[in-house]
Amino acid sequence: MNMLDARMAAETSRRRLLAAGVLGAVGAAVPAIAQRTVDLHLPGGNAERTLTSAFPGKGSMILQRTRPPLLETPMEVFDRSIFTPNDRFFVRWHWADIPTAVDVETFRLRVGGHVTRPLSIGLAQLLRLPRVEIPAVNQCSGNSRGLFQPRVAGAQWGHGAMGNAKWLGVRLRDILDLAGVKAGAVQVRFGALDRPLTPDGPDFAKSLDIDHARDGEVMIAFGMNGEQLPMLNGFPIRLVVPGWYSTYWIKALNSIQVLPHADDHYWMAKAYKIPATPRANVAPGSKDFPTIPINRMIPRSWMTSLPDGQVVAWEPSIPVGGIAMGGDCGMAKVDVSSDGGRTWYRTALGPDEGRYGFRRWDGRVPLRRGTNAIMTRCWNTRGVAQPATPIWNPGGYMRGNIETTHVVAA
Amino acid sequence: MRAPSTGLLAGGVIALTAIVLVLVGAPHDRPSPPPRAPSATGVPASSVGARGVRLTSTAIELPADEAIFPEGPRSDLVNANCTACHSASMALDQPRLSAEQWRATVTKMREVYKAPVRAADVDAIVQYLVGMPGQSGGAPSGSAQDPAPNVPPSRS
Incomplete structure (x- = not known):
């Protein structure tokens, strides 16, 4: 069983059904419609979104918001490769004043604060430093927020506010060493070219603890899947924080400030906070609870070989496949079930391209006539498994439970 | 990524030293002059490169959003x-x-x-x-629990 098998089987099923006139009645697989809108299947409705190719450097994307752009990757993109193409990689900006032009000759990355030698680094200089390449998943803190129940306010993402790329760049540690971090440094704050639209609005910036910033994995990337970064993904350079949520992966990075104290600005002190509880879970409606800044990612897995609601011709069993991630470590195992979680089947894992990236899985499950609830469950290399029940928190952060895809055998 | 010029490769040898030497006064928050856009006039966009990687100046135009809130009170x-x-x-x-x-x-x-x-x-x-549309009907949507079933121990 491999990815090709799963794809060919899916195509064969579709063709048989098209020939039998079954698919047209369902609508989900009619290409003309699929070109224009997508249903994210969010509970409670208001889930239809437009597909757009209007954004520079981007192919067909789910339009969540035009200004500032929120673009979601359609799930079928994840079925084609464990690396997400740059032109299908999700986009998320906070303020509408985002960089639309960068001159690579005049751009400077400034390093200052609690350092002995403040630096202003040009891109030509950055390109001459020792390099590192890390495949890593970049996932929005609020990925899958639209699936929270009860629903919460915010960008109503399906599962596509994530992507996996090969990031090429330099170690943040090397830059900090060049600047000479002074004793007593506590955090490092990262700022960017985007700006608030209001004069007193909080400029988007995020901070990492000094030890994390110097761990040799956090990097400044100028390459993404072998190309320069798309403008909408942070050209010319962005921070890459393997294993951590995307809020820390500052795009269009132009400022690094070493702080002799914890960052008390809005985006660290008040925003992107999760409950200080196991799995960031609180009872729906809770408001007053201790919080901490969101941090490490958790294991997740999805079936991608068939879209939710797909009708297929019945056969005793079908190949299924998808992607999984370990979160802040490698991915160890994926199981799949087609009876709503009563019986689980082991899957075969694709090549390990790096512990922070996606991993392909493929398997086969029995099919019953009618609706089949296909579930995937993964374990990471720390032994953490995806739980069955979803969490809730008011920010809609850190969803990681077992996901279900419905396949109808006609 | 395009191949580097020999000059840039040679420059790479003195990389770390060069970077430390290029200290430009006190850093300030905002980078300065508006960047030159890659022109449609046939002048190639500026670029920098070293060690096999080349970055090219880029400018984009974002799509306009003329959609407004539907007609309603206020x-x-x-x-x-x-x-x-x-x-x-x-x-x-x-x-x-x-x-x-x-x-x-x-x-x-x-x-x-x-x-x-x-x-x-x-x-x-x-x-x-x-x-507004999509909201009327009042009550917040969603139930307290996913339709996720109970999951017994894995057989795999």
Whole structure:
């Protein structure tokens, strides 16, 4: 069983059904419609979104918001490769004043604060430093927020506010060493070219603890899947924080400030906070609870070989496949079930391209006539498994439970 | 990525030293001159490169968003205040939220993001948001639990 098998089987099923006139009645697989809108299947409705190719450097994307752009990757993109193409990689900006032009000759990355030698680094200089390449998943803190129940306010993402790329760049540690971090440094704050639209609005910036910033994995990337970064993904350079949520992966990075104290600005002190509880879970409606800044990612897995609601011709069993991630470590195992979680089947894992990236899985499950609830469950290399029940928190952060895809055998 | 020139390769040898030497005064928050866009006039966009990687100056034009909030009581006020900073779709694509949740959002826009919304207009804006398409019907959507089934121990 491999990815090709799963794809060919899916195509064969579709063709048989098209020939039998079954698919047209369902609508989900009619290409003309699929070109224009997508249903994210969010509970409670208001889930239809437009597909757009209007954004520079981007192919067909789910339009969540035009200004500032929120673009979601359609799930079928994840079925084609464990690396997400740059032109299908999700986009998320906070303020509408985002960089639309960068001159690579005049751009400077400034390093200052609690350092002995403040630096202003040009891109030509950055390109001459020792390099590192890390495949890593970049996932929005609020990925899958639209699936929270009860629903919460915010960008109503399906599962596509994530992507996996090969990031090429330099170690943040090397830059900090060049600047000479002074004793007593506590955090490092990262700022960017985007700006608030209001004069007193909080400029988007995020901070990492000094030890994390110097761990040799956090990097400044100028390459993404072998190309320069798309403008909408942070050209010319962005921070890459393997294993951590995307809020820390500052795009269009132009400022690094070493702080002799914890960052008390809005985006660290008040925003992107999760409950200080196991799995960031609180009872729906809770408001007053201790919080901490969101941090490490958790294991997740999805079936991608068939879209939710797909009708297929019945056969005793079908190949299924998808992607999984370990979160802040490698991915160890994926199981799949087609009876709503009563019986689980082991899957075969694709090549390990790096512990922070996606991993392909493929398997086969029995099919019953009618609706089949296909579930995937993964374990990471720390032994953490995806739980069955979803969490809730008011920010809609850190969803990681077992996901279900419905396949109808006609 | 394109191949580097020999000159750039040679430059790479003195990399670390070079970087430390190029200290440009006190760093300031905003980079300066507006970048040159890659021109449509046939002049190639500027680029820098070293060690097999080349970065090319880039300029993009973002699509305009002319969509506005649908006609309704005080929709003029909502369009004037909300779409100054973000697309109407940000609000229109929300699940059904209670008046209290919408008020919290408008308050956050004013107090955190410093949107110049007059205090006197907040009630009318909240009223519009609660009643706009996709919201009417009142009660917040969603049940307390996913339809996720109980999952017995794995057999694999």
